Amino acid sequence: MLLPWLTGLAAGIGFLHFLQKLVFPYFWDDFWYLLKVVRYGIRLEMYVLKGELFTVLDKFLSLAKKQPQKPFIIYEGDIYTYQDVDKRSSRVAHVFLNHSTLKRGDTVALLMSNEPDFVHVWFGLAKLGCVVAFLNSNIVSNSLLHCIRSCEPRALVVGADLLGTIEEILPRIPEGISVWAMSDSVPRGVISLKEKLRTASDKPVARSHLVASSLRSTHVYIFTSGTTGLPKAAVITQMQTLKGSAGLWAFGCTANDIIYITLPLYHSSGALLGIGGCIELGATCVLKKKFSASQFWNDCRKYNVTVFQYIGELCHYLCKQPKREGEKDHQVRLAVGNGLRSDVWREFLDRFGNIKICEFYGATEGNICLVNHNGKIGSVGRTNFLHKLLFTFDLIKYDLQKDEPIRNEQGWCTPVKKGEPGLLISRVTENNPFFGYAGNKKHTEKKLLCDVFKKGDVYFNTGDLMVQDQENFLYFWDRIGDTFRWKGENVATTEVADVIGMLDFIQETNVYGVVVPDYEGKAGMASITLKPNKSLDLEKVYEQVVSFLPAYACPRFLRIQEKMETTGTFKLQKFHLVEEGFSPLKISDPLYFMDNLKKSYVPLTKELYDQIMLGEVKL
Structure with missing residues (x-):
């Protein structure tokens, strides 16, 4: 009697398992991942309810006592233990x-490349309760x-290697800002931090300095970079720092992992997910000053790396290696x-x-995070009814030509259907806030959409178009507005246009991104008109952009137009320019390409265009 019953039970369980795999194939993956997220959220709430403010710095200090001799940072072969970093900071x-x-509560700006002293200065200032501003x-x-x-x-x-960059603007730095350099040799008006560190105490700093006033401080x-330019x-x-530091743990990393960080620490991925994530785990990181495709795998083997952080370009460069x-x-x-193309x-x-x-x-500043913990190629994340309970977001219809959300006759936005691209927006609530930007409130307000589906609701505008498929996986589609990505960085088109517009022979400048085969993101292109009776000086344009813009923001292509097209609301027309790209076969206007060897822009001939399309010319 018992045996048939057990056989039936087993068959029933087997059928249910088959049914679950057929109808809800990702149920258990989603469930266990979201369970981890909920557990971490409960842990944070418990700190708040108990009145305890346990920050990432507090976690680091506890690890410095618990595992003082464990390597925290490995840099160029040198090992910095948790105790070393604690004492140096x-x-x-x-x-x-x-x-x-x-x-x-004071703010200190930090301009450093990837090096251990970036972390030492960051943590040292945090021990004083200062806010640190990471400069690109x-x-x-x-x-x-x-x-x-x-x-x-x-x-x-x-940092010592960036002192020259500061010297150029030193006379224009506002009074009241003291400038410190991690160098023995400093120009007049700059204080040598390196010299003073030699005689400084490494004793713990009084806890009264570092206790945060709240987790929202x-x-x-x-x-x-955003649509406003600078x-x-x-x-x-x-x-947010605590949530960012939980990312590696949520993905399944442990204290035994060795994490390779080649991404810049001035961005949230390198600093919060990378350094913060190592602290959350109590793990070791291998820090690289700058990513090198040729050295990457040798470094991984040399230091027994088990986890690395990437942006799409990084993996692309690795695949391009012989x-x-x-x-x-x-x-x-x-x-x-993030940013890894399917191919x-x-x-x-x-x-x-x-x-x-x-x-x-x-x-970085958003109130939404999507995670592809299932490993579905090309997807940036997946949603389901459990995810929707924690993170309220929508994809809404967007007019690319007018550069604004589409609203119906009642003035409300409309969600897109599955398979259609839509603007990703995330609802702003007490539990899911948007803290905005320092300084001008207008910058914060511009990132918000109000009265989206009903009166009074507020959503964070990510500025990104996404597509959701039938299995609820989400895929990045494109950036909107006046920003595009190149070399892993956001490029604000208005900033580039302002720099080019400073030249006395330029009448108007329209900057946008164009697709180049086999490259991540979009390369910068500037369409310009000349002032009457003025001639184009290609060497001056080159000198202007390399002097005032970071390398990734310099336009790779120029297009000279007689007249600039505008939209019905008198905004510069970009849509058709983006579609036309940089092909001399399609465009009759003069076209030019940025040549770093000749330090000028050179005519974009059909031969040069073909070389670019075949990947024979490096951008």
Whole structure:
């Protein structure tokens, strides 16, 4: 009697399992992942309810006591233990305590490349309760000066290799900002932080300095490019830092992993997900000053790397390297990042082995994060009814030519159907806030959409078009507005146009991104008109853009037009220009290409165009 019953039960369970796999194939993957997210959220809420403010810095300090001799950072062969970083950062804190007027809540700007001292200065200032503003190490001149002014720092700390960049703008830095450099040799008006560190104490700093007022208090500023032109300082709170640091753990990383960080620390991926993620795990990271495709796998083998962070371009460059024997001979099991194209994804796995790719999507300042924990090639994440309970977002219809959401007769936005591209928006609530940017409130307000589906609702506008398929996987489609991505960075078209427009022979400039085969993102292109009776000076255009713009923002192509087309609302027309691209076969206007060897723009001939299309000319 018992045996038939057990047989029937087993058959029933087997059928239900088959049915679940058929109808809800991703149910258990989604369930276990979201369970981890909920567990972490409950943990944070418990801290709040108990009145405990346990930050990423607190976690690091506890690890420095618990595992002082464990390697935290490996850099160019040198090992920095948790205790080493703790003591070095305390030295930084004591220097500013004894030789400056910095106090808790003050902002300090940090301009450094990837190096251990980036972390030492960041943590040292955090030990004083200061807010650290991470400056993009690629920006120069007026853009850099704008960033410094916009976050209103009391001090600026500069790495030795970037001291020349600061010297150019030193006379224009506002009074009241003390400039410190991690160098023995400094120009007049700059204080040598390196010299003072030699005699500074490494004793712990009084806890009264570092206790955060709340998890909603600002921890760092991270600069992000937007449609308004110059970079904006996104407010990153203690809570956001904690959430960012949980990413690697959520993807399945452990304390035994060795994480390879080649992404810049001035961005949220490198700093919050990378360094913060290592702290959350109590793991070790291998920090690289700059990504090198030729050295990548050698580094992975040398340091026994098990996890690395990527952007799409990084994997693309690795796939472009000449094939070698033993390319699958490594211990890497996991890669975490974003922007990986489907074709590169497949090639990467085929060539370098069974590495789990964990693609995610999230804006630095945004209130939404999508995660592809299922490994579906090309997808940035997946949604379901459980996910919707935690993160309220929608894809709405968008008019690309008018560059605005489409609203119906009642004035409400309309969700798109599955398979159609729509603008990704995320609802702003008490539990899912948007903290905006430092300084001008207009920048924050411009990122919000109001009265979307009903009166009074507010949504964060990601500026990205997405597509959701029938299985609820989401795929990145394109950027909207006046921003495009190139070399892993956001390029604000208005900033580029303003720089070119400073030339006395330029009448008007229209900047946009164009697709180049086999490249991630879009390359910059500028369509310009000349002032009456003025001639084009291609060498001056080249000198202007390389002097005032970071390398990734310099337009690769120029188009000279007699008249600039505008939309019905008198905005510059970009839509058709983007579609036409840079082909001399389609465009009768004069076209030019940026030639770094000749330090000028040169005519874009059919021969040169063919070389670019075949990948024979590097952009």
